[in-house]
Amino acid sequence: MKSLLLFLGLLSFSALQAADIVALCIGNNDYVREEDQLDTPINDAQLMKQTLERLPGGADVKLLTNASKEDIELALNALKVRxxxxxxxxxxYSGHGMDGQPDGYATEDTFLLPVEATIPDVNYLHSRAVPVKTVLDALKAAPVTARAVILDCCRSGAPKATAALTGSTKNFGDLDERVKSALGKAVVPDATLIAFAAGPGRKAAAFLTEADENSPFTKFLTDQFTTGSGNLRDLVEAAAENTETATGRRQVPYVSYTGAASAIRQIVFRSSPAPTPPPGTPSPLARMTPPVLPPLPAPNLFKGHPPFSATKALPYVNELGMKFVPVMRYEVGKKVLFCIWETRRQDYAAYARSVSGVDRSWEAQEEKGVPCGHEDDHPVVGVNWTDAKAFCSWLTLRERAAGRIGAKDEYRLPSDQEWSYAVGIGTQETSDLTPRQKSGKQDVYPWGTGFPPPANNGNYADSAAKEKQTAVDKSIKDYHDGYATTSPVGKFASNTLGLHDLGGNVVEWCLDWHDAEQKLRVLRGGSWENAFYTILQSSWRYSFPPEFRGNSTGFRCVLVLSN
Incomplete structure (x- = not known):
C-alpha cells in the first residue's frame, strides 16, 4: 500500500519551457526482504520520466531504480549542479516510506526507504533512510525558480523491514498537522501547494487492479500532465478527484494551499502555446445569447459525442435523468451547461449505492420534526462541499466511460461567476472582486426587482414554514408556497434560461473561496428557510466551511463541454 505527498515550492512560471525542467525520478521495487518487494514503483518513476521528457523540447531527467541510500544522496547532490x-x-520518488521521530529530531519527519534498509527502531531511520527534509534542503540549494517534490510512497514502513515497530501508521487529526509532520523541520515557502494522495489515517493503493502497471495517483497525475492544458492547481485537483472516484472513495486525496492562490494558478502546463484572444463582452442573458468569457486552455479531442446541441427547449438528459441547458461559453470553445434543477435525492442515492464510504448525513435531515429532502424528487441536503465535488467526479467518470460525454468534458460545481450569469447578474458584477466583495451589492432578485416575490414564485419561508416553525427568518408576509421545508425540484417556474429554484428551495455550493483567506466556500441562492430581503437578493453569497452540512444546503451540477 502506498500514500503520496506532493510538495511544490511555487513561483510563477507560466512561460515554462520543457528545456527548463531538471528532474530526478526514483523507483524502488526490490527491497532486501522479499515480503517488502513492490510491483509498481519502477514503472511509476519511468512513467513520470517519460511524461516529462515528452513535453515539447524534452527535459533533463535522471532515472534511479532500486536505489540505495548512497545512490539517492549522491543524485540529490548532483541535482543541485544539474x-x-x-x-x-x-x-x-515511488517506493516505501515511513513516518518517525528519531532521537535528536524536534519533530516527526517522513523518511524514504532505500532498498537495503531494515528499520528495527525509529532511531535507525536517520542513518538508514533518507528524510524528506534532505530532499527539500537539496532543492532549496538549487538555483531555480520553482521546486517540486512528488512522493508516491507508503508512510507506514515496509511491512517486514519495520516488523519490530508498532503503530507506525499515524491517524492525523487534520490536514495541517499531517502536512507539518510530513515536512518535518523543512521550511515551506510562500505560495505552496501540498497534496496527499490519501487522507489522514488512510493508505493509498499501489494499483487498482492486478493488471495495472502504475499506482492510481501517479497514473492520473501523469495523464493530466500529458493531456491536460491548465494551471498546476487545477491539474492536481483533477487527478485527485479521478483517484477518489476510481477507488470508490477508499482513497481520498487532500490538497492544501498556502500563500497566494493566484501564484499557484500562474503555473501552467501546455502542450503548445495557447492563443490568448482578447476577452469578449458577455451578452445580456435576457437575450438568451450565452456570454463570452476570457479563454480557457485549449481542450483535447472528444471521446464520444458530447451534448453540444442542447438548448432550453431540448435539454441534454444524462443517464440519471438530470437535464442540462446552455448558460455560457468561453472563447476557446468551452461551453457551460447548468442542470435545470438542484441535484435530487434520487441522483445522490445512485452515487451512494455505487461508492462505499459515503457519509450518510443526507439520509435523515429534518427541521422541527419536519423532513428535509426525504423525497426522491426533492433536492438532496446534508451534503458538504467535498461530498458535492465527489458526486460530480463520480458522474464525470461514469459518463465518460459510457461514451456519453467527451474525455475532456466534466461535471463539476459552478463557479461563483457562472452562477451569477445563470441568475442574470453576470454582466453587472466586477470580475476582479472576491465573492465576499460582490455579496448583496445588487438590488435584484431571481424574480426581478422589488420585494416580496410574486405569488407562487419559489420555495421561501412562507406561511407553511411559519405554521411549522421551520424558518430561520420570519416568514414572508402573505406569501404561501405550501412547503415548510424542501419542495420537489422544478415545482416552480423557471427563469429565462430554463433554470429552476435559483432563488429558493436550497442554497447551493459553488467552487470558489468566499474571500482571500480561503477558509470558507461560497453558497448561492436563498432557501426554504429564508425570508429576509437581503439574503434573497441574486447577489447574496453565503459562506461556510467546506465540511459544513445543513438541512437547507444542497448543490447544482454544471456540465462543461469542450469542442
Whole structure:
C-alpha cells in the first residue's frame, strides 16, 4: 500500500519551457526482504520520466531504480549542479516510506526507504533512510525558480523491514498537522501547494487492479500532465478527484494551499502555446445569447459525442435523468451547461449505492420534526462541499466511460461567476472582486426587482414554514408556497434560461473561496428557510466551511463541454 505527498515550492512560471525542467525520478521495487518487494514503483518513476521528457523540447531527467541510500544522496547532490540555469527542479520518488521521530529530531519527519534498509527502531531511520527534509534542503540549494517534490510512497514502513515497530501508521487529526509532520523541520515557502494522495489515517493503493502497471495517483497525475492544458492547481485537483472516484472513495486525496492562490494558478502546463484572444463582452442573458468569457486552455479531442446541441427547449438528459441547458461559453470553445434543477435525492442515492464510504448525513435531515429532502424528487441536503465535488467526479467518470460525454468534458460545481450569469447578474458584477466583495451589492432578485416575490414564485419561508416553525427568518408576509421545508425540484417556474429554484428551495455550493483567506466556500441562492430581503437578493453569497452540512444546503451540477 502506498500514500503520496506532493510538495511544490511555487513561483510563477507560466512561460515554462520543457528545456527548463531538471528532474530526478526514483523507483524502488526490490527491497532486501522479499515480503517488502513492490510491483509498481519502477514503472511509476519511468512513467513520470517519460511524461516529462515528452513535453515539447524534452527535459533533463535522471532515472534511479532500486536505489540505495548512497545512490539517492549522491543524485540529490548532483541535482543541485544539474539545475544550474533551470526554472524547475523536480524530485519524484515511488517506493516505501515511513513516518518517525528519531532521537535528536524536534519533530516527526517522513523518511524514504532505500532498498537495503531494515528499520528495527525509529532511531535507525536517520542513518538508514533518507528524510524528506534532505530532499527539500537539496532543492532549496538549487538555483531555480520553482521546486517540486512528488512522493508516491507508503508512510507506514515496509511491512517486514519495520516488523519490530508498532503503530507506525499515524491517524492525523487534520490536514495541517499531517502536512507539518510530513515536512518535518523543512521550511515551506510562500505560495505552496501540498497534496496527499490519501487522507489522514488512510493508505493509498499501489494499483487498482492486478493488471495495472502504475499506482492510481501517479497514473492520473501523469495523464493530466500529458493531456491536460491548465494551471498546476487545477491539474492536481483533477487527478485527485479521478483517484477518489476510481477507488470508490477508499482513497481520498487532500490538497492544501498556502500563500497566494493566484501564484499557484500562474503555473501552467501546455502542450503548445495557447492563443490568448482578447476577452469578449458577455451578452445580456435576457437575450438568451450565452456570454463570452476570457479563454480557457485549449481542450483535447472528444471521446464520444458530447451534448453540444442542447438548448432550453431540448435539454441534454444524462443517464440519471438530470437535464442540462446552455448558460455560457468561453472563447476557446468551452461551453457551460447548468442542470435545470438542484441535484435530487434520487441522483445522490445512485452515487451512494455505487461508492462505499459515503457519509450518510443526507439520509435523515429534518427541521422541527419536519423532513428535509426525504423525497426522491426533492433536492438532496446534508451534503458538504467535498461530498458535492465527489458526486460530480463520480458522474464525470461514469459518463465518460459510457461514451456519453467527451474525455475532456466534466461535471463539476459552478463557479461563483457562472452562477451569477445563470441568475442574470453576470454582466453587472466586477470580475476582479472576491465573492465576499460582490455579496448583496445588487438590488435584484431571481424574480426581478422589488420585494416580496410574486405569488407562487419559489420555495421561501412562507406561511407553511411559519405554521411549522421551520424558518430561520420570519416568514414572508402573505406569501404561501405550501412547503415548510424542501419542495420537489422544478415545482416552480423557471427563469429565462430554463433554470429552476435559483432563488429558493436550497442554497447551493459553488467552487470558489468566499474571500482571500480561503477558509470558507461560497453558497448561492436563498432557501426554504429564508425570508429576509437581503439574503434573497441574486447577489447574496453565503459562506461556510467546506465540511459544513445543513438541512437547507444542497448543490447544482454544471456540465462543461469542450469542442
Amino acid at each position: 539545475a544550474q540555469g533551470a526554472k524547475l527542479a523536480l524530485v519524484f
